Amino acid sequence: MVSSTEHDDKAPLSRRAVLGTGATTLLLASCAKAPNSPKSTQAPRYAPSPPRAPEDYPDLVFEPAGLTARLAVDKLTFGPTPGLVAAVDAIGVSAWIEQQLSPGALPAGDSHLVDSVTLSNDNAANGYLHTFNDQRCEEELTHATVLRARYSERQLYELMCDFWQNHFNIWLDSKYYRWFKNQDYRTVVRANAFGKFSDMLVASAKSPAMLLYLDNFSSNAFAVGGVNENYARELLELHTLGILSGQQVYTEADMRGVAKVMSGWTFGTDYGASQQQFTFVSGAHSREAVSILNGAWSRPARPDGNGLADGESLLRFLARHRSTARYLSWKLAVRFVSDSPSNALIEHLADVYQANDTAIVPWLRALFASDDFAASGKKKVRRPFEQLIAVLRALNASIDSASNDQAADNIREMLESGGQRLFGQQSPDGYPDRANYWVSTDGLVKRWSLAGAAAANRLTDPRLGHIINTNLAALFPTAAPGANVATTLIQLAATVGNFTLTDDGAAAIAAGVRLDPSGPASGLLNDSNKRTQAIGLLLAHPLFQRR
Amino acid sequence: MTPTIRTIPRTVSRRSVLGGSAVAVAGAAAAVVAPRFAFATPESPTTSDVIVLVFLRGGADGLNLVAPHRMPTYRALRPTIRVKSPEEFTTPAGKAGIPLVAGGAVAPFALSDVFAFCPGMDALASGPWAAGKLAIVHAVGMPASESPIRSHFEAQRNWECGSASLAFNSGWLNRYLGAVGATTRVPAIAHGINMPRVLGGDSLSLTMESVENFGVDGFIDLEAATTALQQLHGSATHEPITRTGGVALDAINIVESVNWAGITPRPGVSYGNDVVGRQLADVAALIKGNIGLRVAQIDMGLWDHHINTGTPEMTDCWLRQQATMLSNGLAAFSADMGSRMDEVTLVVASEFGRTIDQNGSGGTDHGRGGMMMVMGNHVRGGIHGPFPGQIEHGPEGDLAVLTDYRSVLAEVFAKRGGLDSMASVFPTWQPASELGVCTA
Numbered sequence: 001m002v003s004s005t006e007h008d009d010k011a012p013l014s015r016r017a018v019l020g021t022g023a024t025t026l027l028l029a030s031c032a033k034a035p036n037s038p039k040s041t042q043a044p045r046y047a048p049s050p051p052r053a054p055e056d057y058p059d060l061v062f063e064p065a066g067l068t069a070r071l072a073v074d075k076l077t078f079g080p081t082p083g084l085v086a087a088v089d090a091i092g093v094s095a096w097i098e099q100q101l102s103p104g105a106l107p108a109g110d111s112h113l114v115d116s117v118t119l120s121n122d123n124a125a126n127g128y129l130h131t132f133n134d135q136r137c138e139e140e141l142t143h144a145t146v147l148r149a150r151y152s153e154r155q156l157y158e159l160m161c162d163f164w165q166n167h168f169n170i171w172l173d174s175k176y177y178r179w180f181k182n183q184d185y186r187t188v189v190r191a192n193a194f195g196k197f198s199d200m201l202v203a204s205a206k207s208p209a210m211l212l213y214l215d216n217f218s219s220n221a222f223a224v225g226g227v228n229e230n231y232a233r234e235l236l237e238l239h240t241l242g243i244l245s246g247q248q249v250y251t252e253a254d255m256r257g258v259a260k261v262m263s264g265w266t267f268g269t270d271y272g273a274s275q276q277q278f279t280f281v282s283g284a285h286s287r288e289a290v291s292i293l294n295g296a297w298s299r300p301a302r303p304d305g306n307g308l309a310d311g312e313s314l315l316r317f318l319a320r321h322r323s324t325a326r327y328l329s330w331k332l333a334v335r336f337v338s339d340s341p342s343n344a345l346i347e348h349l350a351d352v353y354q355a356n357d358t359a360i361v362p363w364l365r366a367l368f369a370s371d372d373f374a375a376s377g378k379k380k381v382r383r384p385f386e387q388l389i390a391v392l393r394a395l396n397a398s399i400d401s402a403s404n405d406q407a408a409d410n411i412r413e414m415l416e417s418g419g420q421r422l423f424g425q426q427s428p429d430g431y432p433d434r435a436n437y438w439v440s441t442d443g444l445v446k447r448w449s450l451a452g453a454a455a456a457n458r459l460t461d462p463r464l465g466h467i468i469n470t471n472l473a474a475l476f477p478t479a480a481p482g483a484n485v486a487t488t489l490i491q492l493a494a495t496v497g498n499f500t501l502t503d504d505g506a507a508a509i510a511a512g513v514r515l516d517p518s519g520p521a522s523g524l525l526n527d528s529n530k531r532t533q534a535i536g537l538l539l540a541h542p543l544f545q546r547r
Numbered sequence: 548m549t550p551t552i553r554t555i556p557r558t559v560s561r562r563s564v565l566g567g568s569a570v571a572v573a574g575a576a577a578a579v580v581a582p583r584f585a586f587a588t589p590e591s592p593t594t595s596d597v598i599v600l601v602f603l604r605g606g607a608d609g610l611n612l613v614a615p616h617r618m619p620t621y622r623a624l625r626p627t628i629r630v631k632s633p634e635e636f637t638t639p640a641g642k643a644g645i646p647l648v649a650g651g652a653v654a655p656f657a658l659s660d661v662f663a664f665c666p667g668m669d670a671l672a673s674g675p676w677a678a679g680k681l682a683i684v685h686a687v688g689m690p691a692s693e694s695p696i697r698s699h700f701e702a703q704r705n706w707e708c709g710s711a712s713l714a715f716n717s718g719w720l721n722r723y724l725g726a727v728g729a730t731t732r733v734p735a736i737a738h739g740i741n742m743p744r745v746l747g748g749d750s751l752s753l754t755m756e757s758v759e760n761f762g763v764d765g766f767i768d769l770e771a772a773t774t775a776l777q778q779l780h781g782s783a784t785h786e787p788i789t790r791t792g793g794v795a796l797d798a799i800n801i802v803e804s805v806n807w808a809g810i811t812p813r814p815g816v817s818y819g820n821d822v823v824g825r826q827l828a829d830v831a832a833l834i835k836g837n838i839g840l841r842v843a844q845i846d847m848g849l850w851d852h853h854i855n856t857g858t859p860e861m862t863d864c865w866l867r868q869q870a871t872m873l874s875n876g877l878a879a880f881s882a883d884m885g886s887r888m889d890e891v892t893l894v895v896a897s898e899f900g901r902t903i904d905q906n907g908s909g910g911t912d913h914g915r916g917g918m919m920m921v922m923g924n925h926v927r928g929g930i931h932g933p934f935p936g937q938i939e940h941g942p943e944g945d946l947a948v949l950t951d952y953r954s955v956l957a958e959v960f961a962k963r964g965g966l967d968s969m970a971s972v973f974p975t976w977q978p979a980s981e982l983g984v985c986t987a
Contacts (some may be wrong), residue, residue, distance in 0.1 A: 445761060
């Protein structure tokens, strides 16, 4: 019979030493030893943070000054495609944003995915495929993510998938089961990106990929040394409550309490129906009573180990907590507005998040309706993934759909050499989202080289038939009467790059093609080498690195 | 090999366009500078060392890298993952920890024979340590009075900014450059793509993943494109991009003036083909290239061993493999630089240490006190600073911080880095008595 006192933190050291050799006690073995006590029926208790009064968001109208189609396209997509800004203007910005928020009717771009079996497989099926080709899952997942970012008309949805995938970051190479990532991305991230955060959090906590990455699969209250703290710490710090401006609402003791509540959450390794899926092992679950955040959430002792519902209750409590609302709202504002968003915006978004019970779409709608958003033009530096896709979209590039040819390989190589391999961030915080990390000498040199090579249509070996293909001809206007080199470049910056080129900037790029800015436009338009070079320089312009 | 964007042939040779005059300048520089100033440039002479920072990202387990192997509490709290003592094996070589004792070139020190290197760290033990050129400080970190946090991300922020105060957002290594008035055009390089916090800030600093590939590709007319890029990044309109872009374009000229292929490790020195080995080899080349480098930083990751740290007597032990890579890299770097280590001081550190007792997964969780190393020809070999008489499983289960990591750095900066005042570099640091890790 296991009693809770035996597992007190202050247990004598001698016991630990005696038990020491079997540190990695198998969870299933513990399960077999689980005591068969009567079920405890007392539910966990918590006092939810009082929600703010709901506001009348459905009637909201997107007409804050400055919210232009150009800004909306910059922010809500991976970059403008030729004609997109004009199309948004034609629909109206607010109607277009509503389309993006309810994107079911828009083409998803999945018609471009040819190698996608592993995207819809579960872990067991992918594990089987992995034995034949240990690159397949990653190749299909990364290329599908690139193709969707490039082609899908559900652009905001894809951006939010990127946001949530970074929020619940799982390094692809962290442990042996590399194929777990594909199911996680589908069932945690994509399934909930426009749903409720609380559902996404529970799905993530049960995801074998997350259980593996942050070691909770091995967290066993009865192993020598006790529970594993890794997941509990990041759950509080990165997934929910957060630490904002150094302010932390939870203690180390809270974190250890959470680790106890989450102990026993693991995945099965049997060969039955539940293979490599979430399972709760009560034999590994802590029996202790737990109280966190000064009793805001607590549960009694669980002598029978039946604590699965406690974990779900705790996760939903955390999802709805005011600190979580603030932390997520800060993160969202950093993603879409600026590296240092206003407190007023964060508080407002946190209100909306709580008033809508963690629903994501109303929260996004409130962000896009804010004055801060309307004033956020070009305040963010594109990360390398966004930059690469923005270049491809600006040039209307076609990308071969195969996930393992040179087009796919080179895209992966470009992302890696830019410092943002997809699913490649080792640490659980996801890729940073601040300019002073991404704006570096090495990073800029590579962005310029990418711009030049993309404009020259040299992203893949031409002998392979341009399996990434850019076609500049369609981007150029016919020479308007009186147009000179500078005015043509300024027009191209707007139509291709969605930014305003100054006269000085036009003079710089004219120098880059060895033309007089006041010379006739034909000098540029009739020379394919100069056109290529001009487009490359526009894509290398500091403003095209921003959104 | 699959062709990649890096292999796209250049239409214009960068060297032929930009290289000529700069090559001549660098050649002259190599001839005229005095040996003491071998790594300075004629326009910016210096008497200070090149400072190299090796950051072990993820909370390296100082208690198993430099293990108090005979301490009963250490043995009790780490039953399966501890570093074992030589007397526990009939043939200890390759299995036992490598005891760190005074003697030979290592002057007597108080904690002699208390600690042992993790097995696999033979190169560091027989090289820099035996030569008395490696100082170790244990139970080191950010004092709890300033921040006791065990979060990687907050602890790294605090560590790299040199303060837990949010008022200081630049990196201390960057502020050091400002405080000593580094005036070269490539004074500081973080090896890699993106900018780590420790080197980010107002003073000029660069990132470089590969010195030989640091240049612009892809444009048909590269000379004209470079002119345009210089103009586009010539004003402070779109910071931080324009300033950084200008620095990059300037650095390309300097870097391309050096024949990097001609800079090879000394005969007999071989760097491992692993992340830290490759990075240290590149740093050695950058220093030997005489481009005015004052500071270099590299990251070594994968130290967050929450699970299956492994038993160090086995060669498949994860921590041992990491320790071996680090040891081999540092020893190769030291041997490669040779007498030039007179002008280089290398520091190894991590954001925090790990819990004393192992967890139920055979790993360790986030702790507090960690371990630092300082390597160079002016280092006083040995183990410096205090260490508790016994380590205990306290309520937080980790080693207390007994030495402020900034005290180690401040001594290095004062004696080897030419820095008079730490006020701007470590504004919230409380000066303590000197450890004696190096000599002026």
